[in-house]
Amino acid sequence: MRTAETPAGISQSEAARKYGVPQQLISRWVKQGLIRVLRPGGRGRPYELVEEDIARLAAIYHEEAARSPHGFKGRWIRKLLAERFLDELRSYGL
Structure with missing residues (x-):
């Protein structure tokens, strides 16, 4: 509920x-661990994820993609997104 x-x-x-x-x-x-899970998936049932977390990460993802002339190639994007998201959480005192 x-x-x-x-x-x-x-x-x-x-x-x-x-x-x-x-x-x-x-x-x-x-x-x-960058997105909180409201309800785990299993047996054909999808995960239910916190939309606010996805919206924040997607905004960062698209912002960085627009800055990069070659788009996202390589593994650095995961580290970059994690750092930006954690910085944002810290700014809220979490």
């Missing part, structure tokens, strides 16, 4: 379509 304090949830596939981010990247972010 949702309360006013419970964040909105979204599945990985919905998030990939809505925010224009590869589903595999969202899966990586979940494994890295």
